Amino acid sequence: MLDLKFVRENIAVVEEALRKRRSSFSLEGFVALDKARRSLLVEVEGMRAERxxxxxxxxxxxxxxxxxxxxxxxxxxxxxxxxxxxGELPEIERRMEEFLLSVPNMPDPAVPDGAGEEDNAVARTWGTPRTFSFPVKDHVDLGAALDILDFDRAAKIAGGRFCLSKGAGALLERALINFMLDVHTREHGYLEVLPPFMANSASFLGTGQLPKFEEDLFRVAGTDYFLVPTAEVPVTNIVRDEILPASVLPLKMTAYTPCFRAEAGSYGKDTRGMIRQHQFNKVELVKICRPEESAEELEKLTADAEEILRRLGLPYRVVTLCTGDIGFSSAKTYDIEVWVPSQGRYREISSCSTFTDFQARRAKIRFREGPSGKTRLAHTLNGSGLAVGRTVVAILENFQREDGTIDVPEVLHPYMGGLARIAKR
Structure with missing residues (x-):
């Protein structure tokens, strides 16, 4: 959430930020409420003087x-x-704050201006996409032939946009989760947490999914619980309503969770395979830091996610999202995109963002320098480290052989009982 005082005093600046985001959201309601508030203040102050x-x-x-x-x-x-x-004043101020819950974050000045995905800027690439001497198969056909991915039975069990992994397919997912967590905890210095896979509405309000994006969530009927669409929600909210000692910053946490998404706006997109599912596994990276450190911490977080792809030997690129493509709560986002041979293009496998104090203000995440120091809002960051299902897609397709078997990346051999190649049982 943006600072109420900042918005009140910088309407033109916020409107320009909305324009850059290509947002149709209007501040007219806020301006009208602020006008009513100012008028009421004058009236109250006059009445108090008269009294x-x-x-x-x-x-x-x-x-x-x-x-x-x-x-x-x-x-x-x-x-x-x-x-x-x-008595009317607090109600008007409450309505103003409620209004601000639907106003997106201010883009960082370094974010390129643009309308959408086509205007994103490639920051760097790593690795060279492989040239195949045989017709490339996609992960769906590869997985079916190897009997490690079963979309038909998943559809029987749950419907579309689900996958049943089995045998070496299930082992590969588990190996990737453990490999990612080991690298992030043992080498990158993150604290592993295992959070609830459901969270209450206050948590979703804190990270910005509510109230604006409820249609994208799965709600448990008759309760205040929602299934988590990303570990960002429960992990960031670990420190909601808390004042942290500055000595613990930056606070770095990583978590594996299944993620659940309604994909309400994705009808007809990526209907085949594991690219876009209602349920998928992900390892998340979350940071809480001082405001003056957040720019550097974003670079480090992105590098931590990139390191996983490098060790797996998967070609990728890093893209800076433009103003029209960054998420609601984000001030700046890097997308890491992995090469998918069957599609002949890069696809998102991680999104790494700084939210400045946008989430911290909503979730009241603060810190204090010393026992008598001033309390300040922290900055929050997060990113995928990585989306596990899409990593499976990339491994199957990039490391396929002409006979349909799959070479397992060497770093995963210890996690797969020494298995170096996936073949049909």
Missing amino acids: NAASEEIGRLRREKKDASELMERMKTFSIRLKEAE
Whole structure:
């Protein structure tokens, strides 16, 4: 959430940020509420001054043994109206804050201006996409032939956009999760946490999914619980409503969770295979840091996610999202995109973002320098380290052989009982 005072004093600046985001969101409602608030403040302050003057006059009349009953009666009615007006102020301010919950974050000045995906800027690439001497198969056909991915039975069990992994397919997913967590905890310095896979509405409000994006979530009927679409939600909210000692910053956490997404706006997109599913596994990276450190921490977080792809030997590129493509809560985002041979293009496998103090203000995540220092809002960051299902896709397709078998990346051999090649059982 943006700072109310900042928005009030910088309407034109916020409107320009909305324009850069190609957002149709209007601040007219906020401006109208602020105008009503200012008008009410003037009225309240005037009434308070009049009340104080009347109190002095009543005191003077009493001291002079004169009748003050008429003025006192008039002031009773006056006090009722003053109390009503004073009671209206908190309600207007509540509505203003509620309005701000639907206003997106301000893009960082370094974010390239653009309307959408086509205007994103490639920051760097790593590795060279492999040239195949045989017709490339996609992960769906490879997985079916090897009997490690079963989309038909998954559809029987749950419907579309689900996958049943089995045998070496299930082992590969588990190996990737453990490999990612080991690298991030043992080498990158993250604390592993295993959070709940459901969270309440206050948590979703804190990270920005609510109230605006409820249609993208799976809600448990009759409860205040939602299934998590990303570990960002429960992990960031670990420190919601807390004041952290500055000595623990940057706080770095990583978590594996299954993720659940309704994909409400994705009808007809990526309907084949594991690219876009209602349920998928992901290892998430979350950071809480000082404001002055967040730019550097974003670079480090992105590098941590990239390291997984490098060790797996998967070609990828890093893209800086433009103003029209960054997420609602994000100030700056790098997408890491892995090469998918069957599609002949790079596909997102991680999204690494800094949210500045946008989430921290909503979730009241603060820190203090020393026992008597001033309390400040922290900055929050997160990114995928990585999306496991899409990593499976990339491994199957990039390391396929002409006979349909798959070479397992060497770093995964210890996690797969020494298995170096996936073949049909």
